[in-house]
Amino acid sequence: xxxxxxxxxxxxxxxxxxxxYREMGIPVAGVMDRYATMFANMILNxxxxxxxxxxxxxxxKFEFLESCSISISGADFSAKIDxxxxxxxxxxxxxxxxxxxxxxxxxxxxxxxxxxxxxxxETVLGSRGFYKGITNxxxxxxxxxxxxxxxxxxxxxxxxxxxxxxxxxxxxxxxxFEGPEYELLSIDQxxxxxxxxxxxxxxxxxxxxxxxxxIKNSFPSMLSSGVLPGTVQLTPSGKLxxxxxxxxxxxxxxxxxxxxxxSINILSQKTTKDSIKFKIKRFS
Amino acid sequence: MSYQLIYKRYGExxxxxxxxxxxxxxxxxxxxxYKTKILKKEERKIQDCIIGYHSLLIVYKEVLCKxxxxxxxxxxxxxxxxxxxxxxxxxxxxxxxxxxxxxxDLLDISERTKLSVEEIxxxxxxxxxxxxxxxxxxxxxxxxxxxxxxxxxRKSTPRLKVPKGAVAIGGKQTGVYPEKSAGGxxxxxxxxxxxxxxxxxxxxxxKSGDEIKFTSISEExxxxxxxxxxxxxxxxxxxxxxNS
Numbered sequence: 001x002x003x004x005x006x007x008x009x010x011x012x013x014x015x016x017x018x019x020x021y022r023e024m025g026i027p028v029a030g031v032m033d034r035y036a037t038m039f040a041n042m043i044l045n046x047x048x049x050x051x052x053x054x055x056x057x058x059x060x061k062f063e064f065l066e067s068c069s070i071s072i073s074g075a076d077f078s079a080k081i082d083x084x085x086x087x088x089x090x091x092x093x094x095x096x097x098x099x100x101x102x103x104x105x106x107x108x109x110x111x112x113x114x115x116x117x118x119x120x121x122e123t124v125l126g127s128r129g130f131y132k133g134i135t136n137x138x139x140x141x142x143x144x145x146x147x148x149x150x151x152x153x154x155x156x157x158x159x160x161x162x163x164x165x166x167x168x169x170x171x172x173x174x175x176x177f178e179g180p181e182y183e184l185l186s187i188d189q190x191x192x193x194x195x196x197x198x199x200x201x202x203x204x205x206x207x208x209x210x211x212x213x214x215i216k217n218s219f220p221s222m223l224s225s226g227v228l229p230g231t232v233q234l235t236p237s238g239k240l241x242x243x244x245x246x247x248x249x250x251x252x253x254x255x256x257x258x259x260x261x262x263s264i265n266i267l268s269q270k271t272t273k274d275s276i277k278f279k280i281k282r283f284s
Numbered sequence: 285m286s287y288q289l290i291y292k293r294y295g296e297x298x299x300x301x302x303x304x305x306x307x308x309x310x311x312x313x314x315x316x317x318y319k320t321k322i323l324k325k326e327e328r329k330i331q332d333c334i335i336g337y338h339s340l341l342i343v344y345k346e347v348l349c350k351x352x353x354x355x356x357x358x359x360x361x362x363x364x365x366x367x368x369x370x371x372x373x374x375x376x377x378x379x380x381x382x383x384x385x386x387x388x389d390l391l392d393i394s395e396r397t398k399l400s401v402e403e404i405x406x407x408x409x410x411x412x413x414x415x416x417x418x419x420x421x422x423x424x425x426x427x428x429x430x431x432x433x434x435x436x437x438r439k440s441t442p443r444l445k446v447p448k449g450a451v452a453i454g455g456k457q458t459g460v461y462p463e464k465s466a467g468g469x470x471x472x473x474x475x476x477x478x479x480x481x482x483x484x485x486x487x488x489x490x491k492s493g494d495e496i497k498f499t500s501i502s503e504e505x506x507x508x509x510x511x512x513x514x515x516x517x518x519x520x521x522x523x524x525x526x527n528s
Contacts, residue, residue, distance in 0.1 A: 022332040022343070024480075024488040025418040124482050133422060133463050134482055180292050180300050223305055224419060224426070226334030226341030228295055249334050250419030258295040283293055283351065 001065040002115070004144045005099065008059030011140040013119050015051040018127035018134070022249045028229060029131045029246050032110050032206060032268035034261070036074030039164050040114035043071050043091055050118030051128040053146070055111055058102030062113075067096045068148060069116040073164055075108025075269055089164035108169045108269040117149030131246065169269045172197075174259060174276045177283060179231060181219070181254035189215055193257070193278055198240065202272045206246035209267060211276075214238035219254045227251040230259035232278075242267060287314060289362065291355045296347045297331070299354065303338040307428055307456075309414050315340050316493035321361050335417040335492045337426075375412065375495040377521035378460070378475050380451050381506040382408075386474035393436055393453070393470055405500055407431045408451075408472065413458065413496045423462035423480025423488045427496055430458050442468035449474045451498070462488075476510035477520060489520060 004011060014037075017030025031037040031054055041050050053062075058077030072079050072088045079086050080101050086092060088111075094100070100113070121128045124135050132138040140146070185193070192215050203210040217238045227233070231243045233253035242259065243251075244267070257278060259267065270276065287303050294300040301318070303311045312335075319333050319340055334341040348354060382405045384390055390401050399407070413427040420426075430453065438454045443466065446452070450461040452469035461467060462479035475498075481487055490496065501509070512518035 019331045021422075021487070022334050023418065023491065025420065025422045025424055026487070028332075125487065133480075177293075177295060180294050180302075223307065223337040224417075225302075225336030225339040226300065228298060228341075228343070230295065248420060250336055250417065255294075261296060 001148060002068075002119075002146050003063045003065055004060070004140045004142055004146065005063050006059060006061035007140045007142050007144075008055060008057065008061070010054070010056035011060045012054055012130040012138065013051050013121045013140075013146065014054045014129040015127055016049050017129055017245065018125050018131070021125055022226075025249055026125065026134065027131065027246055027249060029134075029206070030127065030129045031112065032245050033074055033112070033265045035168065035265045036110070036112045036164075037114070039089065039162075040071045040073035040112045041118075043089065043162060044069060044114055044116045046114060046116065046118055050114065050149075051121065052115075053113040053119060055102070055113070056109060058105055058111075060102060062100045064094050064096060064098045064100070065145065066148070068094055070094055070100075071114045072111060073114070074111035075169065076106035076166075077102035077108075077111060078104045078106060079111075107166070109271045110268055115148050117151055120147040120149050168262065168266050171266060172270075172274070172276045173279050174263045174266060175281050176232065176257040176259050176263065176278050177281055179255040179257045180225075181222075181234075182256050184219065184254065185256060186218070194280060197275045197277055199275045200270055200272055201239075204270075204272060206244055208244050208247055209242045209270075211240045211242065213240075215240065222252050222254060224250045224252045225255075227255060228258065230261070230264045231255045232257035232259070244268065286362075287311070289359075291358065293348065293351050294341065297345075298341055298343045299348070299351070299358065301340045301342070301358070305338050307337050307416070309428065311338055312414060312416050312428075313493055318362055321364055322358065325361055336419075337416055373493065373495060373525045374490075375497060375523040375525060376490055377497045377499055377523075378477060379501040379505065379509055380409075380473040380475045380498045381501050381503055382451075382473040383503050383506075385503070386450075387472040389452075389470040390472050393434075393472065397433065397436065399433065404434065404472065407434050408458070409498045409500055411497075413498075415490050415492055415494045415496060417492045418488060418490075421462055421465055421480075425459055425479065425490055425496070427458050428456075430456055434458075436470055438468040439470065442466050446471065447474065449476065449479075451475055474506070476506050476513055477518070478513060 014031040017028040130138045198211040201210045201212045229245045233241045234256050290302040292300045331345045332343040394401050413429040416426040436453050446461045446467035448464045450471045451473040452471045454469035
């Protein structure tokens, strides 16, 4: 078990999300950065779908109520165990009573804490991931105790040879495919999409990121249709919204671009004022 | 009836199929029939099917490789004979208390449409609505078929708190808020039924293609049904119709 001493800006449990229920209006949700999550689970020899803790920036703090093996991947917030700096992207043996804290932000926005065996919160519709209205909680508060799968607390073999490629966190190239309504854009609009450097507004969350720069919007209104995490919608004001993991299942704005899976991970490590450039990719 | 469909790759995992861009009962029926046929062939490979007014978005579990082949396969499935199971339609009866206490916008609608509150209620319950799809919130049904006289614009400023169970009108549509949420539709009543319940194996009883009928109940009945729903004793009235 691990106790939340401080829940900071955002502390929640997530896995790869809730699939198969989008027809009922239920979003997939799940971890924002799948690469970091998969890496953290992989080095512990966990299953891909084991639940992890997602934190935003570095103000969360935890106490281990039992000894266990953990790993930390994603954004770098100068992780410390018992006040001593610790490595990321490697297996860490943590003793009972130890405290995991974070400090100065070096890069990124979201970091993931995995534990051998995975965290055990309630499973709702096939996922442990928090989502308001679906799970009883949508964030952790101070004092909460999170159970760990007791079956496999320690590991013997580690896959320490695999290297975490953190370059993706720093890049501002966002690879996209043309979205279903892309071809309805004018040449001028398409050029703008390719050339402009877009900055992330303060309206950015697990649901979506609104970008500051505008593109002239001449689209007629549209009937609601399915959308996906990573879909870039052009709103009536001309601003773009990049839908993220918690996005609704349908939407009525033109879907002009679609981020690659990798680019959703990249964007999830960005925040207000960060800039991005779209690189349009063709399907091979 | 067969429609002219457009197929498009959408992201790494999905194919979007589009019908003519209109809100139409026959189109939504065709989308559902097609979905059933596709699932029959490919259920194991598909993660989700998302229905819109005139679209079906198929999300596959694996990254798509041979997209052109996949699309010809889907086209082939479309031309198959319709199976009997996909012709079954369900009509759900939803009790609603149209009391002014719950229907907080009834007087405003009445004033602006020059219809009496009683006329508004009658127009709302004398229609069978089609469930087009579920979106916006888990369990939020987009219902089509509203009587023209009840077309009423959304509020210019949405309410921050629309209560759970609120029955409302937004433009040409009507719907029920499954949970307390923000919302811009005009509220005309409240239902004691739960449109979304995560503790159930099927959290949402209605699905795209079903039909919905509203019936007017008193506040006394409202509380009686609410109590039964809480205890899990209320059975929603359902009629099954087999279309020929």
